[in-house]
Amino acid sequence: MKALRIVDTDDGTRGELTDVALDTLSEGDVVIKARYSSLNFKDALAITGQGKIARKRPLNAGIDVAGTVESSEDARFSPGDEVLVTGWFLSETRDGGLAEYVRVPADCVTARPEGLSLWETMAIGTAGFTAGMAIKRMRDNFQAPEQGPVVVTGATGGVGMFAIDMLAGAGYEVIAVSRKAEQHGDFLRQLGATDVIGPEALDLEGKPMGKPVYAGGIDAVGGELLANLLGHVHPYGNVAAIGLAGSPKLPTMVLPFILRGVSLLGIHSVECPPAWREQIWAAMAGADKPSHLDSIATQTVGLRDVFDVCEAIMAGRNTGRTVVDIQA
Structure with a gap:
């Protein structure tokens, strides 16, 4: 073979x-x-x-x-x-x-x-499944469209593209964050993003928290960008961490967690339990199909x-x- x-x-x-x-x-x-x-x-x-x-x-x-x-x-x-x-x-x-x-x-x-056809399952693959798992965990922790906009960082990556598509399809307002905002902005809007911004828009200028602007997020970058995002999330919002393209370090404080009740959800799709897998794939074949x-x-x-x-x-x-x- x-x-x-x-x-x-x-x-x-x-x-x-x-x-x-x-x-x-x-x-x-x-x-x-x-x-x-x-x-x-x-x-x-x-x-x-x-x-x-x-x-x-x-x-x-x-x-x-x-x-x-x-x-x-x-x-x-x-x-x-x-x-x-x-x-x-x-x-x-x-x-x-x-x-x-x-x-x-x-x-x-x-x-x-x-x-889903076999081709479609692989077009989705680990990238789409990871996005689907992040969305499931956010929903399980009471994330809802009416709470406000959800940020997706690393928006031009595989997980980011699927997250934008599926969140928008589920009725969420999606803000895409990308260093390639000017180059790929039109495409990200076609996927469902209502706005495309650069990472500098999330800068907290060294503060642990800023004005709450977003209801939650899906982050593929880690590092300072993730810390900045956490500081902008509304009370009881969720941020799902799926990657570390920027850095594995997280330079933040506990303040967003204990003063606003923000939840940081870790997404490890490699060993996702079989029962969860079935639910996530069923959702992506149905209501959440990209x-x-x-x-x-x-x-x-x-x-x-x-x-x-x-x-x-x-x-x-x-x-x-x-x-x-x-x-x-």
């Missing part, structure tokens, strides 16, 4: 397209014949060798996969079932989805939700094209989501 495999070479860790025996795949009781995967920033880090994503090597790349069950030792799945896997340490400690076959424990497998999916997922490529796309991602030249057709 063909697989894009992360290997150690004399020139460092890299991805290479090679042949792999099915019986050498990571342990699991469900074998999936892959139809589609997708490319995330995490995949680009692993394949280009610019990030130590694969914690053991060699290991097949790809943190997402969708396809049909080839065989199953678990009664929950049967040959021919259409399924998907996102997260669960694919391409970190388990062989991932950029391969013709994937073997995983049954608890990692989610049945394809009615309302309405601009074709505009967000802008290209479908084959396995041999993955290297070029990953280089473009790392160079900042790639916009939108990329689906990988494993059988192309």
